Amino acid sequence: MTNKVMLLAIDIGNTHITIGAFSGDRLAHTWRLKTDRHYTSDELGIHFLNLLASRMLDASALTGVAIASVVPSLDQPARQASRTYLRQTPILVGDPGTQLGVRNRYKKPEEVGADRLVNALAVFRMYKRAAIVVDFGTATTFDCVSALGEYLGGAICPGIELAGEALATRTAKLPRITFEEVPSRALGQTTKESLQSGLFWGYIGLVDGLLRRLKAEMKGSPVLIVTGGLAPVIGPHIRGVYRIAPDLTLHGLRLFWQQNQSREAA
Numbered sequence: 273m274t275n276k277v278m279l280l281a282i283d284i285g286n287t288h289i290t291i292g293a294f295s296g297d298r299l300a301h302t303w304r305l306k307t308d309r310h311y312t313s314d315e316l317g318i319h320f321l322n323l324l325a326s327r328m329l330d331a332s333a334l335t336g337v338a339i340a341s342v343v344p345s346l347d348q349p350a351r352q353a354s355r356t357y358l359r360q361t362p363i364l365v366g367d368p369g370t371q372l373g374v375r376n377r378y379k380k381p382e383e384v385g386a387d388r389l390v391n392a393l394a395v396f397r398m399y400k401r402a403a404i405v406v407d408f409g410t411a412t413t414f415d416c417v418s419a420l421g422e423y424l425g426g427a428i429c430p431g432i433e434l435a436g437e438a439l440a441t442r443t444a445k446l447p448r449i450t451f452e453e454v455p456s457r458a459l460g461q462t463t464k465e466s467l468q469s470g471l472f473w474g475y476i477g478l479v480d481g482l483l484r485r486l487k488a489e490m491k492g493s494p495v496l497i498v499t500g501g502l503a504p505v506i507g508p509h510i511r512g513v514y515r516i517a518p519d520l521t522l523h524g525l526r527l528f529w530q531q532n533q534s535r536e537a538a
Contacts, residue, residue: 277301277329280320280358281525283387284341284350286410288501291320292522293329299519299526301327304501313349317357337362338529340386340521363532365390365525373397373531375422384423387521388415391499392423394517394524401495404486405520406479406510408500410434414482416490424490427482432475432502439467454505476509483510 279294289305303323308315324331337360341347347364354362363370365386373393378384387407395403395417402419406412410431416424430438440448449467458473460466487494498507499520507516517523 277324277333279336279338279526279529280324280334280354280360281522281529282337282339282350282362283390283521283525284339284343284346285387286342289346290522291323292519292525293324293327294522294526297526299522301329302519302522307343307346309343309345311346311349313352313356316346316349317353320353321357331358334358334360336360336529336533338365338525339363340365340390340525340528342385342387363529365528370528370532372528373421374417375420377422377424385413388413388426389423390521390524390528391415392417392524393527394520395495395497396421397527398523399495399497399515402490402492403495403497403514404483404490406483406496406498406500407521408432408498408502408506412479412500414486416486416494418490419492427486429478429482432471432506435475436467436471439471454509472506475506479506480511483512 277293277295281292283290285307287307289307291303292299293301305319321331337354337358339350339362351362354360372389374396376384391405391407392415395405403417405415412429412431413426415426418424436449439446446467449464455468455472458469460469495514496512497515497517498513499517503516503518507513
């Protein structure tokens with residue numbers, strides 16, 4: 273017997289495409305695909321159907337698809353895949369006529385990534401307080417949201433894995449490393465240990481330092497929410513974290529979709 277889902281939320285990032293199936297407000301299932309900027313609509317559509325089928329989910333029961341994308345070359349293939357394979361006309365963050373639900377105070381609003389805006393919507397609606405969202409992805413983004421639901425801006429720096437990849441590709445003797453385990457100490461006694469220490473604990477220092485400055489400039493007491501694929505690894509070591517929410521962007525897409533459905537119904 274198949275399970276019914278209401279909404280498919282699709283977050284197209286530079287490294288991964290993260291997909292969530294919602295039943296009402298509940299995130300029932302999640303998947304990750306490696307981002308390929310050359311995906312065709314057919315390839316994406318088949319991926320979507322196969323992922324749903326792997327959990328015995330009924331694609332015909334979908335009532336909506338919401339997409340946030342920071343990879344422009346995949347916008348149209350994702351739209352077409354939704355129409356052809358999922359039988360749904362999707363809404364994309366930034367589509368004309370859609371309402372985000374937060375006021376974008378960036379000097380050039382069109383420059384803000386869709387995922388950053390969706391995260392802002394999620395923290396505003398879910399926590400109802402001024403907040404800073406730190407999203408640990410290919411890049412690490414810091415996004416500041418006022419208690420009135422204004423997206424104020426933030427900061428962007430290379431993600432920890434991207435920094436490690438840069439060291440490995442630009443040097444002759446430094447290896448690629450991973451972070452399955454957090455380095456237990458800062459004083460590394462091998463090249464691998466030194467790299468792990470420098471990248472991880474150096475990154476913690478970078479994040480803590482930026483957060484101190486952002487909090488001072490925002491004034492008040494914004495709550496700190498961390499999200500993204502590495503949030504469960506890095507989040508516990510950041511000072512003052514209020515919530516570790518790896519699926520924040522997917523919930524933001526759900527809220528974005530629900531808001532625009534309500535608007536259409538009205």
